[in-house]
Amino acid sequence: MFLFGTAPVQTGLAQMNTDQKIIAQPAQSHPYAGMWVTAxxxxxxxxxxxxxxxxxxxTRESAYRGRYEVRGNHIDYWDDTGFTADGTFVNRVLHHGGMILYRKE
Known part of the structure; x- marks a missing residue:
């Protein structure tokens, strides 16, 4: 699971909060990372x-970009332009936004 949030940063004797993102799990261990394509x-x-x-x-590369978080077989998306979406992984198939995407090996 990828976790994003705020982390305190220690500066001298004072402590302050920043909007620094933290990734809790090394990416190599995530089973859904990779390319997914429609048929x-x-x-x-x-x-x-x-x-x-x-x-x-x-033909439009990088049409949408943002961050995602996976919990179990559910994925949530936060696009850089502000919209959100979600999807579900079922038997090595991603169901997202009315589309069916297959893992490209």
Whole structure:
């Protein structure tokens, strides 16, 4: 699971909070990181090992970018433009936004 939040930063004797993101689990251990594509190849959804995603649509590379978090077989997305989405992994298939994406090995 990828966890994001705020972490206190120690500065001298004073302690202050920052909006620094923390990744709790090493990316290499995440089973869903990698490329996911629709059957026609139009949507290519790359789950990066650092908790970010990059989605291409047709000829438009990086059409959507943002961060994601996986809990069990559920995935939540927070796009850099402000919208949110979610999906579910079922038997090595990602169901997301009315689309079905398959793992590209």
């Amino acid at each position: 026609d190849g139009h949507v290519r959804h790359k789950l990066l090992p650092n908790g970010r995603y990059d989605e291409a649509r047709g």
